[in-house]
Amino acid sequence: MIRAKVYVTLKRGVLDPQGETVRGALETLGFAGVQDVRIGKFMVITFNAVSREDAAKRVEEMCKKLLANPVIEDYRFELEEG
Amino acid sequence: MIRAKVYVTLKRGVLDPQGETVRGALETLGFAGVQDVRIGKFMVITFNAVSREDAAKRVEEMCKKLLANPVIEDYRFELEEG
Known part of the structure; x- marks a missing residue:
């Protein structure tokens, strides 16, 4: 069993209205x-894989196809076994 | 200048419909x-602080007051200087 921790963040230069709202709210408080303040997503995906290489390849593909929008977002991930 | 990386995740046992939807979508793909699949938030907050201790105290307070809902969410953070 593999646990992939995926971090999806907006690319530098892309406006982040949600982050700007939180910044304003913090000021108000x-x-x-x-x-x-920049806001991104943090995902933990648990899945079966035959090897670490296979797992990395699949998570890479998941990010490109579904988890991140490569036009405006960057992603990175870490793999944990067990 | 301090950069705080804040991770907010749903507590174990709390239903995650967004994660469940992504799990189904991955299967469909x-x-x-x-x-x-569990989905959380990842925030990067840049702010001024007089010391690391002061920074940690303030981020802790930000999490409790605004960034996380302590009833259903856990949070953790890391501080980076510079």
Whole structure:
């Protein structure tokens, strides 16, 4: 069993209205000096794979096909066994 | 300048319909053997702080007050300087 931790973030330069809203909310709550907030996704996928190489290849494909939008998002992942 | 990487995840046992939808979509796309998908948030907050201790205290407070719902979500964070 493999656990893949996938991090999907907006590319640098892409506007992040959700992050901007959270930045404003933090300011309203009294947190001064917050310069920037960027919000992304964190996914944990548990699946069967025959090897680590096979797992990495499949997660790469999952990211390209479904989990991330490569036009505006970057992704990276880590694999854990067991 | 401090960069806090905040990870917010649903607590174990809390239903994750978004994750379940992604699991089904992966299956439909032909990825066999996907047992479970859990989806959380990944936030990067850039702010000024006088010290690492001060920064940690403030991020802890941000999580409790706004970034996570402590009833159904867990959070953890890492701090980076510079």
